[in-house]
Amino acid sequence: MTQDILTNESAAVDVAALGEQLLGRWADIRRRAREIAGDPKIQRIDGQSMDEHRQRVFTQLSDLVDAGSVHRAFPVALGGEDNHAGSIASFEELVTADPSLQIKAGVQWGLFGSAVLHLGTEEHHAKWLPGIMNLEIPGAFAMTEIGHGSDVASIGTMATYDASAQEFVIHTPFKAAWKEYLGNAAIHGKACVLFAQLISNGVNRGVHAFYVPLRDENGFLPGIGGADDGLKGGLNGIDNGQLHFTHVRIPRTNLLNRYGDVAPDGTYTSPIHSPGRRFFTMLGTLVQGRVSLDGAAVAASKVALQIAVTYANQRRQFNASSPTAEEVLLDYQRHQRRLITRLATTYASGFAHEELLAKFDGVFSGETDTDADRQDLETLAAALKPLSTWHALDTLQECREACGGAGFMAENRFTSLRADLDVYATFEGDNNILLQLVGKRLLTDYGQEFRKLNAGVLARYVVHHAEKVALNRSGLRQLAQTAADTGSERRSANVLKDPQTQHELLTDRVGSMVSEIADALRAVQGRSQSEQAAAFNEHQQELIDAARAHGELLLWESFTRALDEVADQGTRTVLTWLRDVYGLGLLEKNIGWYLMNGRLSMQRGRTLSSYINRLLARLRPHAQDLVDAFGYGPEHLRAPLATGGENERQAEAMEYYRRLRASTDAPLDEKIMVAREKAAKRAAKSK
Amino acid sequence: MTQDILTNESAAVDVAALGEQLLGRWADIRRRAREIAGDPKIQRIDGQSMDEHRQRVFTQLSDLVDAGSVHRAFPVALGGEDNHAGSIASFEELVTADPSLQIKAGVQWGLFGSAVLHLGTEEHHAKWLPGIMNLEIPGAFAMTEIGHGSDVASIGTMATYDASAQEFVIHTPFKAAWKEYLGNAAIHGKACVLFAQLISNGVNRGVHAFYVPLRDENGFLPGIGGADDGLKGGLNGIDNGQLHFTHVRIPRTNLLNRYGDVAPDGTYTSPIHSPGRRFFTMLGTLVQGRVSLDGAAVAASKVALQIAVTYANQRRQFNASSPTAEEVLLDYQRHQRRLITRLATTYASGFAHEELLAKFDGVFSGETDTDADRQDLETLAAALKPLSTWHALDTLQECREACGGAGFMAENRFTSLRADLDVYATFEGDNNILLQLVGKRLLTDYGQEFRKLNAGVLARYVVHHAEKVALNRSGLRQLAQTAADTGSERRSANVLKDPQTQHELLTDRVGSMVSEIADALRAVQGRSQSEQAAAFNEHQQELIDAARAHGELLLWESFTRALDEVADQGTRTVLTWLRDVYGLGLLEKNIGWYLMNGRLSMQRGRTLSSYINRLLARLRPHAQDLVDAFGYGPEHLRAPLATGGENERQAEAMEYYRRLRASTDAPLDEKIMVAREKAAKRAAKSK
Incomplete structure (x- = not known):
């Protein structure tokens, strides 16, 4: 692992290369879509009335048609490209222009048009798709x-x-x-x-x-x-x-x-x-809505963090460590906790989304389109969409608060993006219901694994691992042995930053939670419908927790796989720290489970938070690079608070005070005067 | 304790009496303010442009003057009532009409007018207060x-x-x-x-x-x-x-x-x-802003829960337990977790706010207005305002999502209340900075307690308890002894529902966290300013966590004291369960700390979540009573989804299906047909 080779000082992010990796397989389409989204003509105007806004977005749909950016998913024969994943990648980027435009376009071409395409047959395609594509037939x-x-x-x-x-x-x-x-x-x-x-x-x-x-x-x-x-x-x-x-x-x-x-x-x-x-x-065609919401939510989180981290790197408040210079916000530990942990989750979500899109591409292109593939795709989308949409709301809110009153101004984007993305948590599949679906799938796979021994693809993600982990439980037991932890805190932390350890701990938790619920439900098999429903209901909260843990594991795995794709050593080092922040953050959040189930010792558990804090401090100098790699320009961010005004104002104020101190007019601070008077009195007395 | 006397079946809430208790000491003023807030004339009209909305709110300020509801805090000599706490109670209730009106009134009379009142002298009062009071001088x-x-x-x-x-x-x-x-x-x-x-x-x-x-x-x-x-x-x-x-x-x-x-x-x-x-x-006059935001945030949480619980008691989705009847949302465990836990926190916040307001009254009426009182008031407000404002945002969002798409419609209130209350988290004192202030005060008190032995009033809340707890650590040790936990899960839970146990666990956590940070900071005393600042910064996250834990303890204590005021036994039983949901929820949230620090055994820890789930199921039949006791009428809720339309629609649909089943036209469900065909084939084969 490169982090063992490179010292902290030499680690540096190759922003351009990382940016290219983040753009992913559909980089060219995303670049083109961002170009379109950067055009003021298709961007939101804050403060428009509902009627004006509706009319504007409707007009913008025609602009999208003219720009040739909404027909990729349709058949080549009708002027499309038969490129389903590329189409979704393009839609996702519209969220930076106006989420209303993204969703209205999604309704027209992603739901209405897509239903005609996927549920209809050639006669229907010939009859209605051209009008749907060119917007002659707007539809619901x-x-x-x-x-x-x-x-x-x-x-x-x-x-x-x-x-x-x-x-x-x-x-x-x-x-x-x-x-x-x-x-x-x-x-x-x-x-x-x-x-x-x-x-x-x-x-x-x-x-x-x-x-x-x-x-x-x-x-x-x-x-x-x-x-x-x-x-x-x-x-x-x-x-x-x-x-x-x-x-x-x-x-x-x-x-x-x-x-x-x-x-x-x-x-x-x-x-x-x-x-x-x-x-x-x-109903399977609905999956593309979930896939594109997942991607749009990640994009919104990126925009929010690029704005808030930029501001946190400029804004100063309070002068704790020096009498004259104020601290930059991002130097505060609490601010690092608020922003950099969310940056880690955003990276994880972005890498997971890229894999989801590839899976979607396999199914919808027909390359890997078995029943099992479709089921896996649906479960994957159902696991990721809740996590990313909730994460986006949480990130937008935390960024808003981290920018104080300025964050509340509509011009700085957080509040309107948050208001728009709010409903992403419940439409195209309510997040809680989707997670419950994932939970049910985990239970099914668990049953298959142990009864029929023919695990599905998705089962690999968890049950297979759980089995391996069970065989390898001795390793986990060691983690849990207080007796073995007599070494230094640093050594404890070293064990936890081993990716194999993180993976086993995360996987074991999902597997154990699922098997516990399965055991409880097995006890009521064969009873009446209402008794079985009651038993299921008594474990609903746990099942949804397990599904969430499963989704978090998938994100961790995607992040970890993505590290292998990073060519630049310095970038890989920094991203590995960020992955560790994500993975160890999951352990920290669920430390109670790990302790109660004997997977971590108390001593190791106690080192977690302080180790994460140290990682955050180590990542802090790279935070700007990490958000700059998202690649959104001022035309996408459109947030005055992140465009340098803060730096200019501070420079002006500092220059004013510097001159004042140098001049003879500078008023004396009363506190200094009081101190001098006291000193003078003491001197007089002692005479 | 009554919960040991009453069985679950006999527990019932006296809604009227509980409602009266919740209105508190300033019940008459709150009732009058709610009457005013119930007048459409001073309520928000969704969808107004910014200019229209600004003009409307400005006009509404005059309505408030005419209604005589904004002069209570001003001197009797000038037509006021010298009633500072009553004035705040009245302002808080305006949030149900329109948070813009609440805050604009707060700017005019609570900040601008109040600054002239408290920072100016009689000449200033005579010269400007009359014009400020009657709105001739709107001010910033x-x-x-x-x-x-x-x-x-x-x-x-x-x-x-x-x-x-x-x-x-x-x-x-x-x-x-x-x-x-x-x-x-x-x-x-x-x-x-x-x-x-x-x-x-x-x-x-x-x-x-x-x-x-x-x-x-x-x-x-x-x-x-x-x-x-x-x-x-x-x-x-x-x-x-x-x-x-x-x-x-x-x-x-x-x-x-x-x-x-x-x-x-x-x-x-x-x-x-x-x-x-x-x-x-x-700056001390700023405290009233924090006090009134605390109360307004509690009011908004109450409104949100009254809407969402009412809907959750009517709305049905999925028929897990019967082939024909669908489940009511609130019967789902996950829904109980989402809403009833937040109901518990809202009750805790409401009782704590009432005590904060009493403290404020003591100081501003001059009855108990020492320097120590003012400092305690400020620390109390700084502890409660962050918790209640964040809780309101969280509750509004969870209620919004729990009502699905209907929750996203502006007419159902959640989204606009949430948008308005967003800034409550950062204005009148940024929540993180306020918690840091509380943390610093805890450190100071900790030092005083152990060095000078003259604890301030607030220190009683924590350090005094921590000392007692330390003396009594053997009790906590028992809680942590796995060996002692060989009894049933039920017995484990019984120990945790003992209020003394909850209190000691909550108090001990605050005290221990504070003393750990204090020890760490003591090590750098006397070093340079920048070294001390760096050390402080390395513990900033922990200090804010400790301050939050302190605030949560205060809420728990207020809730527990309020139980003593409940005359009706059934109500007290139900409220005691609700207090337990709050208290045990805090233990569940921080179970990692309790385990790592040896305060709870793993076995006891494992019983927590399932015991909370059982408490929620026990509270579920009382949820409607508990929100109805908030006492907001349809003129305050103004949410169509909570006004019975859902019930009517369901009754109509059920009647339709009942008649259809009874008629000869009822189409046969294909699934049943397929099952019959299979049975027929089997029968034919076996012949």
């Missing part, structure tokens, strides 16, 4: 209802097939079945992909997708109504709204029939026999 | 500068006395000394209380306050300029702005001279000889 993705968001299978909207007319009758049977929170629904949507229960010949075939025209130049088509959701906590450039349908008739062929079709006589056929598997296959 | 509180916020002593604005003209010359020597973020500065302010370095006869007497006219009907007076801060992350009903002064002359008598005066010849006199003590005395 009508899945969520007032009554059902996370539980899509239970939506109430019905599409009943009428064989006599060869039409589907779309109907909203009650208020809770109104479609809700749909982008493009309130104003701009001319059509939608509607999700409804398909009923034909008296059988409910479950949720299917239909292409439904919504509006012509006169407004809603007959039988269709809706409402405007109005003002939201953020993303007010998007016209979210509600839709309802009263016996609206659409042609039979408007069923997007890739995974399920209805013949003229009403006969239902599907290439997927199991209704459950069919449902999840159709 | 010009303390913070671009270059210095937390470090007020270092501000750059100068007030140089010119004896020949008997005037002060107010001057801004450089850009960093521009006054910044001042409410009322951008538009409405006609005057300000300005903080500047007072220089007379060549001596800088430190920061003093001056009354400075700003604008007449034609705008800024000669020599005065400024800028509008424009859009902020929230509180956009307030016209924050910058001010600068170029050799602006004001009469000598505009010095607010209660704590320092300049005679016509320039001779400076002050009743407080020490410049340091004088500075902190003048």
Whole structure:
């Protein structure tokens, strides 16, 4: 490991090379997207009214069409590039221009267009994709209802097939079945992909997708109504709204029939026999939303940290260590704790996102598109999206506070980015529900590993490791032996910074948590549904904790793999410290678990926090390089507090005081005067 | 303890009586303030432009004058009531109408008016207070500068006395000394209380306050300029702005001279000889801002929880335990963890705030107004304000997410309250800096306790306890003895729910952390300033952690004292569980410390989380009562999602499905059909 070779002094970050690595496999596309996002024309104007903002974003969508930046995912035959991952990389970068634009573009091309592409067949593609691509048909993705968001299978909207007319009758049977929170629904949507229960010949075939025209130049088509959701906590450039349908008739062929079709006589056929598997296959296209939110959240965290670290490197307050010069904020330990730990997590999230995008590319390009691959992709996205979106909110807030009142000014970006990204935590899959899905998958894999011995791909991430760790438990036991810890604090810390040790500790925790829950649930197998549900509920908090721990382990692994890609030794040294801050930070956060389960000794546990503090101090001189490597320019940051004004003001003030001290006019500080008077009195007395 | 007498079944909350207790000593004033806050005329209209919102809030200030609700803190002789704590209680409740109104009123009467009242003398009162009270003189509180916020002593604005003209010359020597973020500065302010370095006869007497006219009907007076801060992350009903002064002359008598005066010849006199003590005395009036932010933050947390718990008691999603009925959100363990733990902290914060307000009343009414009292009040406010403001942000966000997409709609209040309260974490004292102040005070008290043996009042909270605990360490040791824990999990939990045990564990942690830091700092005593500063910085994170732990202990103590005031046994039982959730939650959060320092055994530690989960399930049926006791009506909550629409929609949907099942038209679910077909095939085969 290079950190053993290089001394701290010689470690330096090659910012350009690191920046290139961070741009990743789709670097050229990201560069182009950043160029577009750097254009004021497609950036947000703070303080616009909701109506102005909505109109501006809608116009910007056309700019994106003109810039050729939103068709990558569509078929080559229709003017696209069949490049799904590249398309997502491009979308993600839009978040620096305006999250409303990112999400509105995501609704149009990533959800609405994508549903036609992936759930429809060639006839549908030819008929509607050109208009969707060039924005002649702005559309909504009508899945969520007032009554059902996370539980899509239970939506109430019905599409009943009428064989006599060869039409589907779309109907909203009650208020809770109104479609809700749909982008493009309130104003701009001319059509939608509607999700409804398909009923034909008296059988409910479950949720299917239909292409439904919504509006012509006169407004809603007959039988269709809706409402405007109005003002939201953020993303007010998007016209979210509600839709309802009263016996609206659409042609039979408007069923997007890739995974399920209805013949003229009403006969239902599907290439997927199991209704459950069919449902999840159709919902599978949703994964790209989660992938792109993950990437956008990482981008927002990077922007926030690039602003806040830059400011923390300039701003001074209080003169603890010298009578005249004030401290730079980032020299305070607390400030390092606040910003550099989050920088470590952001790096981990960024590397993990790059791997997620590669996995997504494998599946959507068809290169590695087995059922198992799709399931792994979904679990991976479900594990990463909650962590990165929550991390972005936490980072934006901490950066905001770390910049004080200046951080609260809209012009400095934190507050509006935070307001917009707030909903990333619950849309495209509620974070808690996604983590629960991950937890269920871990339980399934755990069962498979030990019962059928045919572990899935994802199981490698955890259960396989857990098994290895179990075999190797003696190593962990050593970590836990107080008797073996009689050495120095430094030696204790050395053991913890060994990546193999970090990995085993992180992996063992996930494996142990999962196996404990599995054991508890196994005890109620075969009991009634309600008893099993109650038992599951009693472990819900633990299961979500385990899923989070699993996600954190994945981030650690991605970060560690990325270290191998770093050519420059100095950069690798610094990034290894940063990885250690991330990994040891996870141990510190969960130190209670490690102690209670005998995985770490008390002595070793006690060294953790101070060792992390020392790592932070060691990273501090490199913090600016590490945020500069994110590569966002002033056109993306657009935060006056990070553009040098602070330095100029300080220089002016310091020059003023320097001259004043040099002049004869300088007022005497009362405290000094009082001290002199006292000294004079003492002198007089002693005479 | 009643929880041993009552069974879970018989425990019930007397909502009316508990509500009365929560209203506290200033119940009548709070009731009147809530009545005013319930008037749509003074409530926020979402989606207004910044200009409209600013104008509306300014008009609302007059409404508050007309309602007679903002003069309580002023002298009886001038139409006030000399009721400082009552005045704050009233201000706090305004947060439910619009935080912008609360803070703008706070600027006008709580900061600007209050500075004239507390730093000025009778002549100033007679001259300016009537106009300040009736809003003829809207004014700013010009303390913070671009270059210095937390470090007020270092501000750059100068007030140089010119004896020949008997005037002060107010001057801004450089850009960093521009006054910044001042409410009322951008538009409405006609005057300000300005903080500047007072220089007379060549001596800088430190920061003093001056009354400075700003604008007449034609705008800024000669020599005065400024800028509008424009859009902020929230509180956009307030016209924050910058001010600068170029050799602006004001009469000598505009010095607010209660704590320092300049005679016509320039001779400076002050009743407080020490410049340091004088500075902190003048800044002492700032404490009321911190007190009222603490109360407002608690109020906002209550509003958020009353909305989110009501929704969680109605909203259903997923049918885990039955084929037809969906679960109510609050029945999910994870949802209980998210909301009821925060409910416990909110109760703790509310009880602690009531005690803070009583302490404030003692000092500001003059009843218990010694130097020690003032210092204790300041430390108490500095400990509580960070905890409650961060808790409010956390609670608003968790409630927002717990309500999903509906929580993101502006009409449901969470997002706009969160945006407005964001800055509460850094203004009127940055939370981290306040906690550092508390930490320093703890260190001082620690030193006094052990060296001089004359502990201050606040020391009682911690060091005294720590001493007792130290004497009684054997009890704690028992808690830590694994050997003694061979009993059941239930018995382990029983020990932890003993309030004496909780108190000792919480107190011991604070005391131990403080003494460890003190020992480390003692080692560098006598070294150079920079070495001492470096050593202090190496323990900054720990010191802030200790201060936070101290604040949490104070909350626990207030909650526990409040239990004694509960007359109804059922209510006391439920509240005792809630206090245990708070107290044990603190142990759970810091379980690593308790284990590493041998205060809890691993076995006992392992019982903690599951015991808390059981407590949450026990509290779950009382959650609605506990939020209803906050007493906010629909006119304060104003959140459609909590007003029963959810129940109505569900009833309609359930009725629809009930009828459908009863009819002959009900479509057959494909899953059931598939199952029947399989059964039929098996039957055919076996024939």
